[in-house]
Amino acid sequence: MIVGLAVPGFGQEALSTSNKKALDFYNRAMENFAQRRTEETIQLLNKAIEQDTAFTEAHLKLGQVYEYARRPELALQTYQRAIRQQPGKPATGLAYQFVGTYLLKKGQYGQALTYLDKFGTFFTPQSSQGKRVERLRQTALFGQQAIQNPLPVKPRPLPAAVQAFPSQYFPVLTADEQTLVFTVLKPEGDEDLMVATQQAETWSAPSPLSERINTPRNEGTPSLSADGRTLVFTACNERNGLGSCDLYISRKTGTEWSAPQNLGPSVNTRFWDSQPALSADGRRLFFVSDRPGGVGRRDIWCSQLGNDGQWQTPFNLKNINTAFDEASPFIHANGQTLFFASDGHIGMGGYDLFIADSTATGWSNPQNLGYPINTADDQAALFVAANGTRAYYSHEESGDVQRSKLYVFDLPASIREKIRPVSYLKGVIADAGTKKPLGATIELIDLETNKVISRVQSDAETGQYTAVLPSGGEYALYVNVPGYLFKSLSFDFKQKREGEGLNLSVPLEPIRSAGRETLNNIFFESGRFGLAEKSRVELDRLAQFMEQNPTVKVEISGHTDDRGDAAANLELSRKRAQSVVSFLVKAGIGPERIRSAGYGETKPLVPNSSEENRQQNRRIEWRIL
Missing domain, CATH: 1.25.40.10 (Tetratricopeptide repeat domain)
Known part of the structure; x- marks a missing residue:
């Protein structure tokens, strides 16, 4: 500073x-x-x-x-x-x-x-x-x-096909890094939002994001959810604005963006509100404002989306903000790592980029990202990929005319170590029989805490979805559509792993014609039938499904692999199925609606030829009677 x-x-x-x-x-x-x-x-x-x-x-x-x-x-x-x-x-x-x-x-x-x-x-x-x-x-x-003590950073410009304007800046991407949205300054002085897509490592030329979003006035500083279907951006001097610059939201269905909506008086004020950063699941919004009540002149604030779908009163990030100015927040897809610019924390002069982590007691002490990411020049903003390997930014070239280009660089190991990488799961949710795309609710739940980590919706027209999968824990993923059996998936990321994408399309069975479904998050100790505590997440979901569908009757069946005595395996499978039934009854589900069965090793899903296959065969299934 x-x-x-x-x-x-x-x-x-x-x-x-x-x-x-x-x-x-x-x-x-x-x-x-x-x-x-x-x-x-x-x-x-x-x-x-x-x-x-x-x-x-x-x-x-x-x-x-x-x-x-x-x-x-x-x-x-x-x-x-x-x-x-x-x-x-x-x-x-x-x-x-x-x-x-x-x-x-x-x-x-x-x-x-x-x-x-x-x-x-x-x-x-x-x-x-x-x-x-x-x-x-x-x-x-x-x-x-x-x-x-310089860092090994070698920026490289994005392909010339993307850089179609004299000045482009504030790049943001989807979790799979296949869609890029950024601000451009047109020769006539108008700021608009543009989009480019990548296929087979080739970027398309940019095109206007939407006629509903771009106007003859200025739109800029975009922020995207991980799936690229929720956009928050800044527009200034709008007729329905509350201040000089306000934040607006638009949602994409199919290929169309909705008409932007002002985020309203809970977020926007008569003061300057700008530079949004949307969390991966679209449920937290960081932004910069010069409203009263902050620590400095321009501070970072955060609003959370309530269960009623309304944005709540923002709170100030007091141990991040300084008596000077903060700018350009970016919340990583892991939901924990915050990048931002500041001319208040000690740096190399002007605005430097910093990193801080969310902890149980607040945000950690911000750390300067170092040279040459930071220099004596102002550093405006940074976007870090979900897997924590690459960072995107814009650099303004010196000269009489404003010119800036988009760049990418590989993050050095010293910074990657500070970022908890995440995987992403994407695919299509559709009817198993008709293949019709479905608008589903996809929830990621921490099996240890039973807390919802993220909640996203698949596109009602295309069925496409993208969900972020954090590393370092065990998670259950639930896919729900009214009138269909819910689908449960299990992900064990306890071991440190590099973030990587997974493609998984999920067919859902209608209740009226449903076959068998595996409950992938039911856990037992080896050779025992007592339910592990982390099974509660799945069992609660099953009980909730039966409450929402009071005429449905189900069979709960247990299955084992072929290790050990067949008769003992049969008995173990019966007891495990009965443990699930007992939980549901205690949860208030009428016993006349539930039947248990044990099949031992007689109905394997796959040959018992490997430990991975045997793990698939050790399971609890359910089906509609």
Whole structure:
């Protein structure tokens, strides 16, 4: 963070020259500057310096005028001459400030420290200005250390086919990295949202996201759910807006996006609300706002989607935000890792990118992502792939015309270690017989805590879905459609694993013609029939299904592999089935609606030729009677 300090203005002070001509040019320069005649002021100050090259105050004033005229290189040279003439004079403080902060902005940290160290001697350490100088020093020290320990980062631009505009920025992708949405600045000054898709590692040319979303006004900073079917974006100066910039939401069904809806007064205010970051399941929304009640000027806030489908009152991320500005939050698909930009946390100058993790007691202490991800330039935003291997961003090129391109780089190991990678599961939900696509509810539940980790809907027109699967635990996935048997799937990610995608289409059986379904999340200890505690998730779902379908009667059947005595296996399968029946009865399901059966090893799903196959054969099934 580079800040300006209070420095002397163009007031009168004792001057270091007795040369009358120099003083005359100097005084005339002050009169011209009071009337904002910049060029005349510069000419007169240069003439004063020609009369007396040791006229330090003339050098200082000329440096100030060059600052005012936005000629930083000339200001730098002029201030450095003033410092060389009178290095210890307090009046040169403004020169030390400019040179130190200028070199800091240029990433010349070692040189900046020389000037900042001297500048700091003009203030007491506990004064407000002394603290600001120390903050600049800490920035220079951090930048110097970061450059000495660079990360192995090699950015590469996305293919030219994607970069069809002079300026494209704020890239976001779906969990499978096959769909890319970003903001473009058109030559006429209009910001719109564009989309490109990838097939066989080839990116398409971008096309407008939707006529319902893009307007002659500005739309930008998009954020997508993992399946790419929920979009939150920023639009400014809209007729139905509540403030200067508001957040809007649109949902995709089939190939069509819905008309954007303002997120309403629970999220938007009469102040500036922008830069959304939607969680993978679309149920948490991070964004930036300058509304009152925050920690700093622009803070990161978070709103959660209630069970009633309404966004709740946002809360401030108080141990993330600083007294300065935060920007561009991005919540990783794992739902735990937050990336954001800040000019408040110590970095390399300007906005740096940081990472923090959600913990039981709040967010962890933000960590700087390091060099060369961060530099002395502002770093706007970062999107990290679900599997934690790649990061996407935009880089603004220097020049008179605004130009920026999209880039991708492989995350170095030191950062990947901080990110819990996730897998994604995608496919199509359809009727098992007719193949008709179904709009299903897909829920991922932690088997240890019985908590819903994510809840997504498949597309009602296409049946397509994408669900995020975290690593490091055991999870049950449930697919539900009214009038159909629910489908349960089991995923054991207790061992650390790299995130990778899984394709799984799920056929659902209508209740009226249903066959057998395996309950994939019923667990027993080896050779025993007592239900493991983590079976409760599945059993609760089965009980809920029977409550919702009060005329349905079911058979619960137990099955084993071929290891051990056949008669013992038969008895074990019967007892296991009966354990499930007993649970359902205790849950309030009438015993007349449930029948148990044990088949032992007589009905294997697959040959008992491997441990993996035997595991499939050890199961509990259910079917409609």
